[in-house]
Amino acid sequence: SLLSLGCFCSEFPPDFKFGVSTASYQVEGAWNESGKGENIWDHLSHFRNDLIFDRSTGDVACDSYHKTKEDVALLKSLGVDYYRFSLSWSRILPSGFANNINDDGIRYYNELIDELLANGIEPFVTLYHWDLPQPLQEIGGWPNPLLADIFAEYATIAFKSFGAKVKHWQTFNEPLQVCHEGYGIANKAPAYTSDGVAPYMCSTTLLRAHGKTYRIYQDKYKSTQNGLVGITLDSSWFEAQTQKDSDSAKRVLRMGLGWFANPIFSESGDYPQVMKEVISKASAEEGFSKSRLPSFTAEEIEMIRGSADFLGLNHYTTRLVTDGAAKGISRPSYYFDIGAEARVDEAWESSAASWLKVVPWGLRKLLNFIKEEYGNPDVVIAENGYAGEYEEFTQDCRRIHYHNKYLEQVLLAITEDKCNVKAYTAWSFLDNFEWLRGYSERFGLIHIDFENPNRTRTPKHSSKVFTNIIKTRKIDWDFAASGFDKCEF
Numbered sequence: 001s002l003l004s005l006g007c008f009c010s011e012f013p014p015d016f017k018f019g020v021s022t023a024s025y026q027v028e029g030a031w032n033e034s035g036k037g038e039n040i041w042d043h044l045s046h047f048r049n050d051l052i053f054d055r056s057t058g059d060v061a062c063d064s065y066h067k068t069k070e071d072v073a074l075l076k077s078l079g080v081d082y083y084r085f086s087l088s089w090s091r092i093l094p095s096g097f098a099n100n101i102n103d104d105g106i107r108y109y110n111e112l113i114d115e116l117l118a119n120g121i122e123p124f125v126t127l128y129h130w131d132l133p134q135p136l137q138e139i140g141g142w143p144n145p146l147l148a149d150i151f152a153e154y155a156t157i158a159f160k161s162f163g164a165k166v167k168h169w170q171t172f173n174e175p176l177q178v179c180h181e182g183y184g185i186a187n188k189a190p191a192y193t194s195d196g197v198a199p200y201m202c203s204t205t206l207l208r209a210h211g212k213t214y215r216i217y218q219d220k221y222k223s224t225q226n227g228l229v230g231i232t233l234d235s236s237w238f239e240a241q242t243q244k245d246s247d248s249a250k251r252v253l254r255m256g257l258g259w260f261a262n263p264i265f266s267e268s269g270d271y272p273q274v275m276k277e278v279i280s281k282a283s284a285e286e287g288f289s290k291s292r293l294p295s296f297t298a299e300e301i302e303m304i305r306g307s308a309d310f311l312g313l314n315h316y317t318t319r320l321v322t323d324g325a326a327k328g329i330s331r332p333s334y335y336f337d338i339g340a341e342a343r344v345d346e347a348w349e350s351s352a353a354s355w356l357k358v359v360p361w362g363l364r365k366l367l368n369f370i371k372e373e374y375g376n377p378d379v380v381i382a383e384n385g386y387a388g389e390y391e392e393f394t395q396d397c398r399r400i401h402y403h404n405k406y407l408e409q410v411l412l413a414i415t416e417d418k419c420n421v422k423a424y425t426a427w428s429f430l431d432n433f434e435w436l437r438g439y440s441e442r443f444g445l446i447h448i449d450f451e452n453p454n455r456t457r458t459p460k461h462s463s464k465v466f467t468n469i470i471k472t473r474k475i476d477w478d479f480a481a482s483g484f485d486k487c488e489f
């Protein structure tokens with residue numbers, strides 16, 4: 001434990017916050033209730049249901065739309081400081097456009113926010129967690145530059161409707177997943193396969209949308225609402241397999257996390273230099289008349305540079321990197337552009353999610369990379385969690401072990417390395433719809449019975465340990481303090 005590492009810093013700082021997180025499409029259900037419009041995950045789960053592992057949908061999910069009081073009571077009993085959730089754009093603006101506001105959407109989120117505040121829990125709101133209104137996809141989706149202004153109008157309605165009560169905003173959740181997996185490799189809605197081309201158009205629109213939104217908040221709402229606006233980026237840690245792979249590992253980080261972090265958090269702004277160079281070169285080799293990576297104007301670079309008050313970080317796992325794109329990889333493609341291979345160490349502990357290996361030390365490395373690369377910005381760990389299967393329902397020991405070990409790395413990064421980490425959010429509050437994996441992979445501290453129309457909530461052991469950590473502000477290594485016997489696994 002920490003003591004063995006000679007670190008007597010076993011307590012989290014007094015102002016460090018703890019929370020749990022969900023996302024609208026993954027928990028709300030009520031997919032077509034009270035005026036809500038169709039979004040790209042409704043569309044994919046209905047018309048491309050073959051892409052979903054267990055042929056499920058988010059039509060009902062955890063039915064959270066109908067369970068505000070019950071869920072906030074559970075959050076209260078968890079003892080969290082804040083609850084990170086996302087707004088369903090299509091519940092508020094059914095067509096995506098700001099000319100038609102669905103009052104029920106405003107009502108639903110006001111009730112949730114009011115209930116949270118009445119229970120002393122801060123709302124931590126994500127404007128976009130992957131659920132684009134379908135009509136906007138039908139005009140091209142994020143590769144369409146016009147979506148930058150359309151998103152900014154949606155964000156403005158959210159600031160007007162909830163900004164008196166919501167003081168922590170994130171514009172986007174995981175833009176890399178939105179663009180690369182959504183438009184490049186069909187691993188997320190809208191499941192396009194325009195690899196190496198559409199994802200870069202998507203990122204350019206999305207970064208413009210983010211920058212515009214941040215500036216609107218600063219110009220029109222900051223003085224009266226005084227909230228913070230950030231963005232949540234996902235990144236694994238990428239460790240060089242050998243010394244000769246270290247340049248490659250850096251490049252993977254700069255073309256992954258840096259793809260979105262560099263334009264916002266770096267001194268110079270704009271896409272990372274290495275990203276512009278490799279894509280320009282590859283595009284010329286492929287016969288394109290110009291680079292597949294669109295460029296920002298000087299004004300856009302300035303608008304986007306510095307456009308966040310904190311960096312939200314979603315981190316789950318680590319990869320080992322070797323130089324050179326995988327043999328036979330097709331091009332144009334993002335992975336070809338990156339020019340490196342990422343693999344796991346077979347010795348790493350697994351989880352119910354094939355991609356999620358338990359590698360706690362990667363988080364401390366990533367937090368230090370962010371500190372060095374972007375000048376030690378305020379970081380909120382917006383997601384970190386472990387995927388289990390049904391049988392872990394009672395003794396979810398592996399989840400407790402995962403959170404303890406990752407929290408240990410957060411503590412070391414703060415106390416030993418002086419990284420500005422301000423909060424830690426467990427993914428997830430509830431078992432929920434895990435995208436193309438349906439309900440087969442469970443991340444919740446609270447178990448959901450998806451076979452029961454009531455979607456019964458049952459706290460797992462991990463929820464009791466998490467509550468204990470929040471209360472004592474120490475990692476609960478032997479869980480004994482949580483009132484139940486030690487987990488063995």
Ligand SMILES: O=S(=O)(O)CCCN1CCN(CCO[C@@H]2O[C@H](CO)[C@@H](O)[C@H](O)[C@H]2O)CC1
Pocket residue numbers: 023026173174177234236314316319342355383427434435443
């Ligand atoms: O580094 S590599 O490229 O070699 C392997 C990458 C593995 N990714 C990491 C990010 N993850 C998205 C996480 O996605 C987040 O995490 C939760 C659990 O999945 C989701 O339910 C949330 O909605 C989402 O915000 C998808 C898998």
